[in-house]
Amino acid sequence: MTALPPPSAKKLGLVIDLDTCVGCQACVTACKGWNDQGYGAPLSDMDAYGSAPCGTFLNRVHSYEVQPEAAAPQIINFPRSCLHCDNAPCVTVCPTGASYKRAEDGIVLVNESACIGCGLCAWACPYGARELDAEAGVMKKCTLCVDRIYNDNLAEEDRVPACVRTCPTGARHFGDLGDPESAVSRLVAERGGYDLMPEMETKPVNKYLPPRKKGAVEASPLAPLLDVQATGFAGWLDRLLEKF
Amino acid sequence: MHPAPSVILFTVLSGMGFGLLALLALGAAQPLGLAALLHWGLGYGLAVGGLLASTFHLGNPQRALRAFTQWRTSWLSREGWASVLTLFMLAPVALAAIMGAGLPSFFGATGAAMALLTVYCTAMIYAQLKTVPRWNHWITPVLFLLFALTGGAILTGRNGFGAIMALLLGAALFYSFRRGDGAFAERGATIGSATGLGALGEVRQFAPPHTGGNYLMNEMIFRVGRKHVRRLRIIAILGASLLPAPILVFVPPLPWVMAVAAVIHLVGAFAARWLFFAEAEHVVGLYYDAH
Numbered sequence: 402m403t404a405l406p407p408p409s410a411k412k413l414g415l416v417i418d419l420d421t422c423v424g425c426q427a428c429v430t431a432c433k434g435w436n437d438q439g440y441g442a443p444l445s446d447m448d449a450y451g452s453a454p455c456g457t458f459l460n461r462v463h464s465y466e467v468q469p470e471a472a473a474p475q476i477i478n479f480p481r482s483c484l485h486c487d488n489a490p491c492v493t494v495c496p497t498g499a500s501y502k503r504a505e506d507g508i509v510l511v512n513e514s515a516c517i518g519c520g521l522c523a524w525a526c527p528y529g530a531r532e533l534d535a536e537a538g539v540m541k542k543c544t545l546c547v548d549r550i551y552n553d554n555l556a557e558e559d560r561v562p563a564c565v566r567t568c569p570t571g572a573r574h575f576g577d578l579g580d581p582e583s584a585v586s587r588l589v590a591e592r593g594g595y596d597l598m599p600e601m602e603t604k605p606v607n608k609y610l611p612p613r614k615k616g617a618v619e620a621s622p623l624a625p626l627l628d629v630q631a632t633g634f635a636g637w638l639d640r641l642l643e644k645f
Numbered sequence: 646m647h648p649a650p651s652v653i654l655f656t657v658l659s660g661m662g663f664g665l666l667a668l669l670a671l672g673a674a675q676p677l678g679l680a681a682l683l684h685w686g687l688g689y690g691l692a693v694g695g696l697l698a699s700t701f702h703l704g705n706p707q708r709a710l711r712a713f714t715q716w717r718t719s720w721l722s723r724e725g726w727a728s729v730l731t732l733f734m735l736a737p738v739a740l741a742a743i744m745g746a747g748l749p750s751f752f753g754a755t756g757a758a759m760a761l762l763t764v765y766c767t768a769m770i771y772a773q774l775k776t777v778p779r780w781n782h783w784i785t786p787v788l789f790l791l792f793a794l795t796g797g798a799i800l801t802g803r804n805g806f807g808a809i810m811a812l813l814l815g816a817a818l819f820y821s822f823r824r825g826d827g828a829f830a831e832r833g834a835t836i837g838s839a840t841g842l843g844a845l846g847e848v849r850q851f852a853p854p855h856t857g858g859n860y861l862m863n864e865m866i867f868r869v870g871r872k873h874v875r876r877l878r879i880i881a882i883l884g885a886s887l888l889p890a891p892i893l894v895f896v897p898p899l900p901w902v903m904a905v906a907a908v909i910h911l912v913g914a915f916a917a918r919w920l921f922f923a924e925a926e927h928v929v930g931l932y933y934d935a936h
Contacts, residue, residue, distance in 0.1 A: 404718050419842075429854075454857045461854035463932060465836075469846035476851055479840055481932060490775065496721035497711035515711055518704015520864065521721055524646070527776045527834070529929035532860040538704025595841045598928065600833050601775055609841055 405492055406504035412579035413506045413545055414485050414606035415565065416588055420613045422572040424464055424478030428564035432460040432482075432543075435563035440548045441513045445536030457534045459483070459543045460564055467612075477612055480573070482564075483530035483543035484597065484605030485509050491522035491531060491542075500540070507579070507606055508547055513539045527601040550575075578606050646777065647867045648922035651701035657914045659695025660764055660789055662688050663731065664797030667760035670738050670753040674801035677745060685739040687800065689732065696728055720773055724766035731759040764793045771921075778828040779925045784821045788921075791817050792885070792914055799889060799907045802898040808890045811910070815886025818917060822878050829926050839931040850934035865927035866935055874924060877916050884913020 436459060437443045446456035460482040468474045485502075489509050492500045499515035500522050502508070511522075518538040523531040531542045546562035549555060559566060565573040576585035585608075588594065594608035631639040665688040668674070676684045700706040713729075715722040735756040741748040768789035771780040791814040798807030836850075837843020889906045896902045 455859055456857075457860065458855075461859075463840075463850065463854045464852040465840055465842060465848050466851040467842050467846045467848050472846075475845070477840075477842060479842075481854070493718040494721065494770075494773070496713075496715050496719040496725065497708065498715050499711075515708065516705065517708045517712060519702070519712075519721065520704075521719075521770065523860070523864065524927070525774055525776060527839075527928045529861045529865070529932055533704060533864075535860070540704075597841055598834055598839050600838060601928070611841065612845065 405487075405489065405502055408487055409504055409507045410579050411506045411577050412485070412487070412606045413508055413550070413576070414578045414585075414608070415482070415545075415562070416574040416576070416578070416585045416594060416608050416610060417480055418572040418574070418592075418610040419477050419479060420572075420610060421570045422462075422478040422480060423570055424462055424476075425569065426462050427567050427569060428480055428573060429458060429460050429462055431563040431567035433458055435546060435549070436541075436544070440544055441511070442534055442537035442539055442541070444541060445534050447535050455535070457532045457541050459530075459532070459541060461529075472615070475612065475615060480564075481528060481530075482607075483509060483545075484528055484603070484607040485543075485545065487604035487606060488602060490525040490527075490601075490603060494521045494525045496521070508545045509542065510544055510547065511540050511542055513537070516540050527598050527603065528605075545575075578608065646922045646925040646927060647864050648919050649702050651698050653915065653918045653922065655695045655699035656767060656789070657695070657792075657911070657918050658691045658698065659728070660767065660793045661796035661800070661911070661914070662691025662693075662695055663728075663760040663763050664793030664795070665800045666692060666731065666735055666797075667757040667793070668797040668801045668803065669742070670735055670757040670760065672750070672753060673798070673803045673806070675742070678743070681739075681743045681745075684801070685742060689739070692728065692732065720766055720769040724763060724770060727759060727763040727766045731756060731763050734759055761790060761793065764789050775832075776928050777925045778832040778834075778928075779825040780921075781832075782821075782824065782828065784817060784824060788814070788817050788821055788917075792917075795885070795889070796907070796910060796914070799893065799903055799910055802903050804893040804898050808893040811886045811890040811893065815882050815890075818878075818882050818886065822920075825924065829928075832928070834928045834931060836931045836934055839928065853933060861929055862933065866930045866933060867923060871923065874920065877920050881913050881917035881920060884909050884911075885917055886913065888913070 433444055444457040448454050463479040463481060465477050465479055466474050467477055485507055489502055492502050497515045497517055499512045501510060516539040518533055520533050522540055531540050534541050550560050561575045565575045574585050577583045578585055589608045592610040594610050596605050669684055669688055700709055712722055712725050716726050738748055738753050738756055765786050768786035772785035775781050791810060795810040795814050798810050836848045840848055842848045889910045892906045
């Protein structure tokens with residue numbers, strides 16, 4: 402059913418920290434790797450070894466340059482994937498009911514066996530979260546690794562989306578954004594997490610944490626460690642050597 | 646947006662077909678015998694042919710019947726229902742006209758209303774998309790309905806009505822081009838709001854996420870041919886509106902005259918519909934610093 406369910410209490414989603422993301426593309430690779438072999442049609446590549454390779458990905462990492470008015474420009478790496486919107490326009494436009502939002506946890510999914518590949522949901526999404534697979538002719542999108550997060554066969558620490566599990570800098574956080582006490586909700590509150598394109602009124606669940614202010618160089622947290630006063634034998638040696 | 650030939654064919658032809666069916670059902674022309682068969686046949690042919698063309702761009706057309714299930718929320722599904730209901734409801738009207746039998750005008754009137762409702766649903770598939778500011782406006786359904794009525798009037802030889810519709814269509818096209826050019830900026834989505842980084846400073850793309858193309862870029866960030874926009878707009882307004890209108894008013898409605906007018910109108914309609922897609926900018930382009 403492509404009518405949106407009433408807003409769920411549980412809203413699983415991602416919080417992406419633009420301050421710590423280094424743009425290594427590990428999440429892109431991990432996502433493609435995991436989603437190639439489990440849930441739904443594999444993410445195909447066309448002309449993979451040719452001159453114009455093109456493929457389906459559920460997660461893409463952009464790099465932007467921000468030029469503040471009176472400071473050095475900043476490079477910000479920007480992962481972009483499905484935001485699992487509360488008011489998901491991709492769901493209501495679907496003519497077949499293939500596109501749906503789960504009432505229990507808010508994950509937006511595609512029932513591939515009902516998808517006719519008309520592409521209208523991808524048109525309705527402002528974020529470019531959906532890509533039509535050229536091989537299977539069905540719409541692909543982030544599943545929030547629904548086949549990992551509830552999977553009892555995996556070790557507890559692996560029951561998070563593949564992108565989160567693999568991120569080497571801890572820039573991706575997974576959790577329940579409907580619970581104001583969850584770690585991700587507290588992170589959003591502390592760091593001023595925001596929505597992408599709020600003017601589209603999609604009410605995204607995923608949040609982005611802005612880069613921290615880069616002002617004048619602050620005192621290094623390691624500075625006290627550098628100011629070592631040698632004592633004992635080392636102290637005697639220190640004083641002795643200074644005499645020469 | 647990528648101007649897929651199948652979608653352009655579908656929207657232009659089925660729009661004209663449903664316009665013709667609506668006017669025939671209202672008794673705008675009352676051909677008899679073979680002429681009736683040809684008129685109604687053309688209406689059904691255009692409408693059904695257009696609908697078939699629309700399945701060519703589907704990834705899995707064998708499941709197309711599923712598109713009838715979500716009429717509560719989806720304009721695409723509603724369009725499917727409206728078109729099939731129209732074709733069924735007008736079948737007795739068409740048969741009666743061909744056989745020379747009479748039917749109460751109620752049948753024709755409801756069928757005509759359904760035909761126009763179908764065109765409205767087609768337009769709303771595009772007009773509902775907030776992501777494409779150029780389409781997300783009342784002018785989109787007005788344009789589609791005027792195209793249907795103009796095409797239908799030309800094919801039924803309703804000269805006076807056709808000329809008025811053609812001129813209204815020209816005005817609507819002119820307005821849609823003018824208004825559409827500022828629509829994206831007016832919506833307020835920028836690379837700053839798309840990334841949320843606008844508050845920090847001026848944002849520009851440093852490196853794209855992939856060096857090759859992808860579905861998003863092929864489908865929604867179409868920029869080829871925009872350099873011909875001015876000429877195509879003139880062709881669209883001349884062909885769809887300004888050339889057929891005087892033909893309809895000043896030349897007697899002989900079949901071949903109407904055929905010429907219809908062909909000129911179609912050329913304009915195809916140019917206008919190509920522009921409708923090619924000029925439409927999707928907000929996802931902002932992430933690629935291009936739209």
